[in-house]
Amino acid sequence: xxxxxxxxxxxxxxxxxxxxxxxxxxxxxxxxxxxxxxxxxxxxxxxxxxxxxxxxxxxxxxxxxxxxxxxxxxxxxxxxxxxxxxxxxxxxxxxxxxxxxxxxxxxxxxxxxxxxxxxxxxxxxxxxxxxxxxxxxxxxxxxxxxxxxxxxxxxxxxxxxxxxxxxxxxxxxxxxxxxxxxxxxxxxxxxxxxxxxxxxxxxxxxxxxxxxxxxxxxxxxxxxxxxxxxxxxxxxxxxxxxxxxxxxxxxxxxxxxxxxxxxxxxxxxxxxxxxxxxxxxxxxxxxxxxxxxxxxxxxxxxxxxxxxxxxxxxxxxxxxxxxxx
Amino acid sequence: xxxxxxxxxxxxxxxxxxxxxxxxxxxxxxxxxxxxxxxxxxxxxxxxxxxxxxxxxxxxxxxxxxxxxxxxxxxxxxxxxxxxxxxxxxxxxxxxxxxxxxxxxxxxxxxxxxxxxxxxxxxxxxxxxxxxxxxxxxxxxxxxxxxxxxxxxxxxxxxxxxxxxxxxxxxxxxxxxxxxxxxxxxxxxxxxxxxxxxxxxxxxxxxxxxxxxxxxxxxxxxxxxxxxxxxxxxxxxxxxxxxxxxxxxxxxxxxxxxxxxxxxxxxxxxxxxxxxxxxxxxxxxxxxxxxxxxxxxxxxxxxxxxxxxxxxxxxxxxxxxxxxx
Ligand SMILES: CC(C)[C@H](C(=O)O)[C@@H](O)C(=O)O
Ligand SMILES: CC(C)[C@H](C(=O)O)[C@@H](O)C(=O)O
Numbered sequence: 316x317x318x319x320x321x322x323x324x325x326x327x328x329x330x331x332x333x334x335x336x337x338x339x340x341x342x343x344x345x346x347x348x349x350x351x352x353x354x355x356x357x358x359x360x361x362x363x364x365x366x367x368x369x370x371x372x373x374x375x376x377x378x379x380x381x382x383x384x385x386x387x388x389x390x391x392x393x394x395x396x397x398x399x400x401x402x403x404x405x406x407x408x409x410x411x412x413x414x415x416x417x418x419x420x421x422x423x424x425x426x427x428x429x430x431x432x433x434x435x436x437x438x439x440x441x442x443x444x445x446x447x448x449x450x451x452x453x454x455x456x457x458x459x460x461x462x463x464x465x466x467x468x469x470x471x472x473x474x475x476x477x478x479x480x481x482x483x484x485x486x487x488x489x490x491x492x493x494x495x496x497x498x499x500x501x502x503x504x505x506x507x508x509x510x511x512x513x514x515x516x517x518x519x520x521x522x523x524x525x526x527x528x529x530x531x532x533x534x535x536x537x538x539x540x541x542x543x544x545x546x547x548x549x550x551x552x553x554x555x556x557x558x559x560x561x562x563x564x565x566x567x568x569x570x571x572x573x574x575x576x577x578x579x580x581x582x583x584x585x586x587x588x589x590x591x592x593x594x595x596x597x598x599x600x601x602x603x604x605x606x607x608x609x610x611x612x613x614x615x616x617x618x619x620x621x622x623x624x625x626x627x628x629x630x631x632x633x634x635x636x637x638x639x640x
Numbered sequence: 641x642x643x644x645x646x647x648x649x650x651x652x653x654x655x656x657x658x659x660x661x662x663x664x665x666x667x668x669x670x671x672x673x674x675x676x677x678x679x680x681x682x683x684x685x686x687x688x689x690x691x692x693x694x695x696x697x698x699x700x701x702x703x704x705x706x707x708x709x710x711x712x713x714x715x716x717x718x719x720x721x722x723x724x725x726x727x728x729x730x731x732x733x734x735x736x737x738x739x740x741x742x743x744x745x746x747x748x749x750x751x752x753x754x755x756x757x758x759x760x761x762x763x764x765x766x767x768x769x770x771x772x773x774x775x776x777x778x779x780x781x782x783x784x785x786x787x788x789x790x791x792x793x794x795x796x797x798x799x800x801x802x803x804x805x806x807x808x809x810x811x812x813x814x815x816x817x818x819x820x821x822x823x824x825x826x827x828x829x830x831x832x833x834x835x836x837x838x839x840x841x842x843x844x845x846x847x848x849x850x851x852x853x854x855x856x857x858x859x860x861x862x863x864x865x866x867x868x869x870x871x872x873x874x875x876x877x878x879x880x881x882x883x884x885x886x887x888x889x890x891x892x893x894x895x896x897x898x899x900x901x902x903x904x905x906x907x908x909x910x911x912x913x914x915x916x917x918x919x920x921x922x923x924x925x926x927x928x929x930x931x932x933x934x935x936x937x938x939x940x941x942x943x944x945x946x947x948x949x950x951x952x953x954x955x956x957x958x959x960x961x962x963x964x965x
Pocket of ligand 2: 485486513718722723862893
C-alpha cells in the first residue's frame with residue numbers, strides 16, 4: 316500500500332520551494348523504493364481569493380484521507396490552514412530541529428531540537444470582545460502536556476537525555492506552573508532543567524549550545540523557534556514536523572515571503588529538510604539521511620541561493636540535491 | 641519640596657548594584673542641586689523569608705507615599721514585588737531603551753526604544769485550574785492600549801517619528817487585533833509598521849537597526865526586550881522605567897543573578913542607567929545626560945566589570961562613574 320501524501324504548495328514562495336522539494340522527494344522515493352501516492356491541492360490566500368475559503372472542502376477531504384501532509388508556507392490565511400490542520404488532526408507536537416549547516420554564515424553555533432506543544436495555549440482560538448475589553452483564553456491541559464512531553468522524552472533518549480523546559484511560571488503560576496509540573500513528572504529519569512521564556516530568548520543568542528531538547532508551550536515555541544532558526548544561519552534552512560498519533564504534517568518554519576515570490580531566489584532547503592523529516596516519520600530514516608547528505612553536498616559545492624551567499628535558483632538547488640541522492 | 645525616592649535593593653546582586661548606583665545618584669543630586677529624600681526598604685525573597693511576605697506592609701506604605709521607586713532585581717518573588725508595584729500604581733508603560741555602548745562587545749548594532757504595555761495581557765493574574773485544565777485570561781483593553789500607545793507616540797516624536805507595532809494578530813485575531821487597531825488609531829500621522837512577534841524576534845537578530853520605537857503587549861515585550869538587550873551587548877547594560885500618570889519605578893532589566901551574588905562582579909551599569917531615566921522623569925534631562933556621559937567615560941577608560949571584559953568590581957565602577965559626573 317502506498318503512503319498517501321497530500322501536497323499543499325501554499326502562497327508566495329510556496330509553489331517554488333515545494334516544486335524544488337518535489338524533485339527531491341520523487342528522486343528519493345524512486346531510488347529507495349518508497350511507494351508514495353502524491354496528490355496536490357490548493358489552500359491559502361490564493362484559494363481564499365478563488366473560492367472564498369482558505370481551506371476548500373476538496374482539499375480538506377484529501378487531507379482527511381491522506382497519511383501525511385506536505386505543505387509550503389501560507390500567507391495571511393495561515394491560521395485557517397496551518398492551525399486548522401494542526402487542530403483538526405491533533406498534531407500536538409511541533410518538532411523543530413535547529414542546527415548549523417556547512418557553508419552557511421552563522422550567528423552562533425547551535426544544535427538542538429524544539430518540541431513545541433502545537434494545539435493548546437492562546438492558539439485555541441477562544442477569543443471574545445466585550446465592550447472595551449478583549450479576552451483570549453490561554454489553555455493548558457494535563458493530557459496535552461503529557462503527550463507532548465513524551466515526544467520530548469523520545470527525542471532526548473535519541474540524543475543526550477537532556478531536556479530544558481521553557482515556561483514563565485514565575486508569573487503564570489497556575490497555567491505555566493501546571494505545564495512545568497506535568498512535564499517534570501513525564502520527563503523523570505532524564506536530566507531536566509528549566510528556564511523562563513525571556514531568559515531563554517536571551518540565552519539563544521548568548522550561549523545557544525547550552526540547549527539540547529527544548530520543550531515548551533505553543534506561543535513560546537512559535538517565537539523561540541524563529542529566533543533559533545535565525546541564530547543557526549537563517550530561516551530559509553529550518554524544517555519542521557507536526558506530529559500526532561496517526562497523522563503528520565511537514566512544512567518549512569518560514570513564511571510565504573511575498574517580497575521575493577516569483578523571482579526564483581527562495582531557498583528550498585527548509586522545505587527539502589522537511590521532506591527528510593517526512594521520510595523519517597514513515598519509518599525511512601535511511602532516506603532522510605540520504606536527503607540530508609545531499610543537502611550538505613549542495614552546500615559544500617556552493618550550489619545555493621543568494622540568501623546564504625550563493626548564485627543559484629530555487630529549482631537549480633532542488634534539482635542538484637535530487638541528483639545528489 | 642524634595643522628591644521622595646523609595647529605594648528597594650532587592651535580591652541576589654540587587655544590593656550590590658543598587659549600592660553602586662546610589663553613589664552615582666547622590667553625586668549627581670549634589671552636583672546638580674536636585675533635592676531627593678531617599679528611603680531604603682526591603683522587598684523580595686529575603687523579605688519573604690524574614691517576614692513571610694515578599695512585599696512587607698511597611699515597604700508598601702513607603703511606596704504609597706513615594707514619588708518614585710528605584711528598585712534592584714527581585715528573585716523568585718518578582719511577581720509579588722515587581723508586578724505588584726506595576727499593577728498597584730498602574731505603571732502602564734515599560735520603557736526599555738536598547739543601544740550599544742562604547743567598548744562593549746556587541747552581537748549587532750541596535751538603537752531602539754521598546755514601549756511595553758505593563759499591566760495587562762496574561763500578566764493580569766486571572767488564572768484558574770479546573771480538573772485537568774488550566775486557564776489564564778489574556779486581557780487587552782482599549783483604554784490600556786490607548787494610553788501606552790500615546791507614550792510610544794511621545795517617544796517617536798522625540799526620535800524618528802517611526803513606530804513598529806508588534807503583535808500576533810494573524811492568530812490572536814480578536815485580542816491582538818484589537819491592540820493593533822487601537823494602536824494604529826492612536827499613532828495616526830506617524831510612520832507606523834507592524835510585525836508578528838515571531839518575525840520580530842528573528843529580525844532583532846537579523847537586522848535590529850530596522851527598529852526605532854517598538855510598541856508591544858506585556859509578554860511579547862518581556863521576551864523581546866531581554867533578547868534585544870542581549871543583542872546590544874548584554875543584559876547587564878539594559879535600564880528600564882515603569883511609567884504611570886503620577887508615579888514611576890526604575891529598575892534594571894536583568895534579574896537577581898544569584899550565581900554571581902556577593903562576588904562584587906555584577907555590572908551596575910543597567911541600574912545606573914535606570915537612575916539616569918529616573919532623573920529624566922523628574923524633569924532633569926540634564927542630570928540624566930551627565931550620568932550617561934559618565935558611564936561612557938568609564939567604559940572608554942576601561943573601568944568595567946568582567947562580563948564586558950573589564951577587571952573592576954561593582955563598587956569601583958559605581959564610584960568611578962560617580963566621580964566622573
Ligand atoms: C502562521 C502561524 C499560524 C504559525 C504559528 O504561529 O504557529 C507560524 O508562525 C508557525 O510558527 O508555524
Ligand atoms: C520578573 C518578572 C515579573 C518580570 C516580567 O516578566 O515582567 C521581568 O521578567 C521583567 O521583564 O521585568
